[in-house]
Amino acid sequence: MSLEARRALYFKFCVGARFRLTPVPTNSKEVKFLYDSFQKLGTLEYFDVQEAKHTDTNLYGRHVTVLLNASDQRSQLDPLGGVDSDIKTTTVTLRQRQHELSEYLKSICGICRYSYIENDELYFQGRVQVPFKHTLTAGARQYAEQYRMSSSTVNSPFATLETTLRRSDILAGVRHNFQKFHKMEPEFVENGMRAVLRITGEKYSTTVDVDANEYGDVNITDLGKLPAMRNVRGKQVFSGFIDK
Template sequence: MSLNKNLYRYYAHHILAHFRISPSPSSPAEVQHLFDNFKKIGNLEYFRVPRVGTAGRFSSHCFVLFNPVLERSLVTPFTIPDQEVLVPKSNSFTQRLQSLIAIPRYSYIENDQSYLANKSYIPFKYSMSKAGLDLDKKYDISNSKYIDQFCYVSPNPSATEQLLREAELSKFRREVRHNFQKFHKFSSIEITSGIEAVNSLGTGIISEESDPKTELKVEDMMNLSSDK
């Protein structure tokens, strides 16, 4: 099988999430903190928080690419699970990403020894704007623990409908008001998958119809985290 075909199979089920972070990371340490925690929840292959402006501030955009395939090789055929296994696994992971809503800022937890020792948790305290009051009792937000520092949205147990509807969840994110000094909130999340998701990162490395004679650089294929 050609290298292009192997790459197409390899990237066919990758999941790309584009997070809008509020507030933006204010230091390299906060960006590293985000990277470290995203790496804990899945097989992370790409992470980027772009810099903006002449001062080089970090933007509010964060891009993460996850790979549900655990084994990879540029030479031998890829070991890819059956669709019966891969599709439910990908769907479950996508739902997990969609339920993320916040994470403590590094500057807030870096000296909290009890939290860092996993002996305490940090609640995500928030209020709803007037426009979001209709959703106030429909969803709960989990506490942040050191072993999994993200806070997740879930349906309130007393709610009539135990579903996370995308439109409602998007509105809920927008209307949540929180303490900027303590938490980053994920104001919006856009999730795409497959080859289109990989190429949207600007790599343009692969298509199913690619000419097998096209020169592909290893760093373009596997070191996607480089900031070019």
């Protein structure tokens, strides 16, 4: 198995996303709260908050980028991460988890600012929830009563937007209290190597043929294992996996 194919297999069930934050994080505590909140969703393979331009007054920019793995295994990008052979998640389950994780990331619309809840004992005890209070601009008032936003809790810090409409149209018209929430607008949500390519900006043309009955959670995540796979090289950018 080539190194490219092994990498493609490892990231097969990952989901990557980039969000635009309004307002930007102003200190490391807010960034750490974002990091901890994404960790609650799954195995966090990559996390990055954009650095501000040198002319800006803040340290951080508007974009946060994450890569999450649907597997229950610890990240193998962590030098201290090991593989638990007792975790034997099937391919079918991994695909389902990947789909659910992707849909959840697409629904995220905000998160409490850590500076607002850091001294709120009731919040961290799970006894209160913080609603994402907001108004709509004149151009977005047509969407009123056509969506629902969840509240932020200690176990589910992200507010989510449920609607049959296009979420980006609604979020563009949302105005909120900057002291209480970061509005989060997804700029992309991608699966597998497509997510890696969006994050790294690479061009890639290797796909792999895999017998779905022969690989599972351990084979995928354990970088010491090299399942028998056939590389397929094409002229276009990475286009997905093909099961025999």
